[in-house]
Amino acid sequence: MSEPQTIAVEFKRVMKSFGTKRVLNDVSFHIDQGQALCLLGRSGTGKSVTLKLIMALMRPDSGEVWVDQNNVVGMNEHGLSFVRRKLGYLFQDAALFDSLTLYENLALPLSRLTRKSKDEIDDVVHRVLTDVGLGADGAKYPSALSGGMKKRAGLARALVLEPKILLADEPSSGLDRITASEIDELLMRCKSEHRTALIIVTHDVRGARRIADRVAVLDKGNLVAFGPVDEVSQSENEVVRKLITE
Amino acid sequence: MRWLSNLFEFVGKVGLFSLRIVVDSFRPPFELAQLTRQVAEVGNKSLALIVVSGFALGAVMTLHTRNTLVTFGATALIPAVQAVSFFVEIGPLVAGLLLAGRVGSGIGAVLANMRASEQIDAIESLSIDSFKFLVVPRVLACVIALPFLTLFMDFAGLLGGLLSEELSSHITPALYINRAFDYLQWSNFIAPTLKTAVFGFIIGSVSSYFGFTTDKGAQGVGEAATNSVVLSSLLIIVADVVLIKCIFFLFPETAI
Secondary structure, eight states: OOOOOOEEEEEEEEEEEETTEEEEEEEEEEEETTOEEEEEESTTSSHHHHHHHHTTSSOOSEEEEEETTEEOTTOOHHHHHHHHTTEEEEOTTOOOOTTSOHHHHHHHHHHHHSOOOHHHHHHHHHHHHHHTTOTTOTTOOGGGSOHHHHHHHHHHHHHTTOOSEEEEESTTTTOOHHHHHHHHHHHHHHHHHHOOEEEEEOSOHHHHHHHOSEEEEEETTEEEEEEOHHHHHTOOOHHHHHHHTO | OHHHHHHHHHHHHHHHHHHHHHHHHTSSSOOHHHHHHHHIIIIIHHHHHHHHHHHHHHHHHHHHHHHHHHHTTOGGGHHHHHHHHIIIIIHHHHHHHHHIIIIIHHHHHHHHHHHHTTHHHHHHHTTOOHIIIIIHHHHHHHHHHHHHHHHHHHHHHHHHHHHHHHHHHOOOHHHHHHHHHHSOOHHHHHHHHHHHHHHHHHHHHHHHHHHHHOOSHHHHHHHHHHHHHHHHHHHHHHHHHHHHHHHHHHOGGGOO
């Protein structure tokens, strides 16, 4: 018997502007636990803003953002701290802490947010680094890592607390096809092994076809298409067709 | 009048930022590991600059003072003048300004770079209070380190003066030290040294404000570094005037 579907993230009529520029205009969608949603769209159409709204790093001008059945809009810092523990975030440029080694980057959230002993933290960090193929690189500083290694390290840090929802901002951008494919494999493993909900901002349509259960296409702040990839591919919207059938 | 309203807005923002630092300093969790790291960063790495500058400044000041005091036949007072001027004013002020240059620019640039590269967002995304984690330890490190660095500057200045005098008049070190501390009272020493904790707070909070709140990407890194040095140096000099008046009020014997 399949598990009942629970909504992992839901946007309800979300608006967000920067000055006079509206980047999200009345956007509504939801994604269930264990599903993968790829956000597609041209640059500057509000994809990264969508992720930051989910993480409550920004607040919408209006509307509601529900994360694991908590409306994060207007929530206080204590509540946000509780919700953020369920989320992992892979930033576009990985955003690893320059002054910490790779090991310390991963150990930091574990030592701060869990009651694990030093040995347990060592085990978890080593396991996650090995999972992303960086088992031997824990002592390195981010400045010594290549672009692909940084992305994998950022993914490792996002996964180290075993989040229910993983947000990834262009996980394969700037990477060669093989490395991008390896990152995609890691993301798919998260989804299949841990029922992690994935929300991925990407320009890589081939990757989106492999990973996504749903795709959402944003254009000039509007959600112009949402649904399974095959369904969205049939859209008559010109932007959607150009993006999906590249 | 727009500039005036912008000025008030800016002063208000920096004031609230500083107030939050004070409040968060007393609110757990206390970031002791970060604080230790920052004290080492601020203190250890500034020590050579402070000592060398103090020594050179002490030597130069003695050379200048000597000419004047010789005219009045008061060369015996050179060590005392050196000690009083260094402990009361030159040491604290110069140490503060040097630290504003070295540490202030560093804090501004590092935090601005962390903002531009989304590292601060990453800290928030890990449920860690980025303000308490990044800003408070840096400010406290400046508050703790600057009085100690000032002491190093004071004694390095005396040492520079001693060397200069030794070469000019062959005074013995024992006599120099004896004369230097003849006119120095505890109030000349403690209050001016402790006032540098306020300078440290100014450097830490102003630099952190510019770095932490920038939203101009890579361009903001340079701006934050420059603004941190300029404003904290200016505020140190202005605060010095106010603090000296306060010291004179609290310790009237220091106001000759």
